[in-house]
Amino acid sequence: MEEFQGPEPRGQMMSENPRSLELNQRKWWISVFFCGFLIFAGDSLVMLLLNFFYIQDNRSESDQDRQYKGTWTQALIQNAAFPILIPFFFIFSSPKPNPETVSNQTNNGWFRVLSLYVSLGVLVSVYSKLYALAKLYVGWGILVSTQLILTSLFSAFINRLKFNRWIIISIIFTLAADFFGSPAFAGTPDEDETDAYDIKAWLILIFPTLAFSLSLCLMQLGFEKVLVKTKRYGNKKVFRMVLEMQICVSFIATLVCTVGLFASGEFKELKGDSERFKKGKTYYILSLVGLALSWQVWAVGLLGLVLLVSGLFADVVHMCASPVVALLVVLAFDFMDDDFGWQRRGALLGAVLALASYFYSLHKTKKKEIAELNKRENNNSEA
Numbered sequence: 001m002e003e004f005q006g007p008e009p010r011g012q013m014m015s016e017n018p019r020s021l022e023l024n025q026r027k028w029w030i031s032v033f034f035c036g037f038l039i040f041a042g043d044s045l046v047m048l049l050l051n052f053f054y055i056q057d058n059r060s061e062s063d064q065d066r067q068y069k070g071t072w073t074q075a076l077i078q079n080a081a082f083p084i085l086i087p088f089f090f091i092f093s094s095p096k097p098n099p100e101t102v103s104n105q106t107n108n109g110w111f112r113v114l115s116l117y118v119s120l121g122v123l124v125s126v127y128s129k130l131y132a133l134a135k136l137y138v139g140w141g142i143l144v145s146t147q148l149i150l151t152s153l154f155s156a157f158i159n160r161l162k163f164n165r166w167i168i169i170s171i172i173f174t175l176a177a178d179f180f181g182s183p184a185f186a187g188t189p190d191e192d193e194t195d196a197y198d199i200k201a202w203l204i205l206i207f208p209t210l211a212f213s214l215s216l217c218l219m220q221l222g223f224e225k226v227l228v229k230t231k232r233y234g235n236k237k238v239f240r241m242v243l244e245m246q247i248c249v250s251f252i253a254t255l256v257c258t259v260g261l262f263a264s265g266e267f268k269e270l271k272g273d274s275e276r277f278k279k280g281k282t283y284y285i286l287s288l289v290g291l292a293l294s295w296q297v298w299a300v301g302l303l304g305l306v307l308l309v310s311g312l313f314a315d316v317v318h319m320c321a322s323p324v325v326a327l328l329v330v331l332a333f334d335f336m337d338d339d340f341g342w343q344r345r346g347a348l349l350g351a352v353l354a355l356a357s358y359f360y361s362l363h364k365t366k367k368k369e370i371a372e373l374n375k376r377e378n379n380n381s382e383a
C-alpha cells in the first residue's frame with residue numbers, strides 16, 4: 001500500500017501500459033477496502049468505548065449541568081494519540097522525490113503546507129470539541145444526516161466533484177441509513193430539554209457538522225493541490241501523505257484542545273471523574289487510552305479514503321457504519337429499550353445498498369480508465 005493511482009493527470013496515465021494500470025488498480029481497491037475497514041473498526045470501537053465510559057461515569061446520578069461537561073477531555077482524546085502513527089510514518093516508504101522539482105520549491109511551498117496543517121488542525125479541534133458536546137443533545141442524530149448534504153455541497157464547489165446517478169443514489173440511501181440506524185448513546189443527559197432548544201444549542205449542533213464537512217473537502221484539496229504539488233513524494237499520492245497529514249493536523253488539534261482543557265478549568269474535574277468511575281481508576285485510564293487509539297484508527301481510515309477517492313466517499317463510508325455500530329451496541333449493552341428492530345434492519349440494508357452503489361460508480365470509473373488506455377494503445381500501434 002504505497003503508491004496510488006488516483007484520478008491522476010493524463011500525462012501520468014499515458015506512460016502506463018494496461019498491465020501496470022490493472023495492477024495499480026488492484027492495489028488501489030485493496031487500499032480502499034482496507035481504509036473502509038479501518039473506518040468501520042474505528043467507529044465501532046469508539047462508540048462501544050464511549051458507551052462504556054458514560055455508563056461507568058455515573059452521569060445520570062449527577063446534576064444536569066455536570067452531565068454536559070467533560071467535552072474538552074473527549075476532544076483531546078479524539079486527537080491526542082497521534083504519536084503512535086510516527087513509527088508507521090517511517091515504515092512506509094516514499095517514492096524518491098525529483099531533486100530538481102524539490103529544489104525549485106520556494107519557501108512559499110512550505111508556507112502553504114504549514115498553513116494547510118494549521119488551519120485544518122484548528123478546524124479539527126473545533127469539530128472534535130463541538131462533536132463531543134453535540135452528541136449530548138438529542139437532535140444530533142438528525143443533524144449528522146445534514147452533514148452528508150453539506151459534504152456533497154462542499155465537494156461540488158470546492159473539489160469540483162462530478163455527481164453521477166450512482167453517487168446520488170448512494171447519498172440518498174446513506175441519509176436514510178443514518179437517520180434510522182443511529183446507535184444508542186449512554187452519554188445523553190437524563191432530562192434533556194429537547195423542546196427548549198435555544199440558539200446556542202442549535203449552533204452547537206450545526207457548527208460541528210459544518211466544520212467536519214468542510215475539513216473533509218479541504219483535506220482532499222490539500223492532498224491534491226498542496227501536498228502532491230510539493231513533489232516531495234515524486235508527484236504521486238502515497239499513503240505516507242495520510243500519515244503526515246494526520247500527525248501534523250492532530251498535533252495542532254491536540255495543542256488547541258489542551259489549551260481549552262486548561263483555560264476552561266475542566267482539567268480540575270479529571271480527578272473527580274476518575275474517582276467516580278464505577279470500575280475504578282485503572283479502567284478509567286484504560287478506557288480513555290482505548291478511545292484515543294480507536295480515534296486514530298478511524299482517522300487514518302477516513303483520511304485514507306479522502307486521499308484515495310474523495311471527502312464525500314469517506315463521509316458516506318463513515319455514515320454507513322452507523323447501523324453496524326448500532327447493532328454492536330445492542331449486542332454489547334443491555335440498554336432498557338434499545339433493540340435492533342425493523343427500522344435499524346432497514347437502515348442496515350440501506351447502508352449496504354449505499355455502499356454498493358458508490359462502489360459500482362467507482363468500478364465504472366476504473367473500467368473506463370482501462371478502456372481509454374487500451375484504445376490509446378490500439379491507436380498508437382495502428383499509427
Ligand SMILES: Nc1nc2[nH]cnc2c(=O)[nH]1
Binds near residue numbers: 144208211212
Ligand atoms: N462533526 C463531526 N465530528 C465527528 N467526529 C467523528 N465523527 C464525526 C462526525 O460525524 N461529525
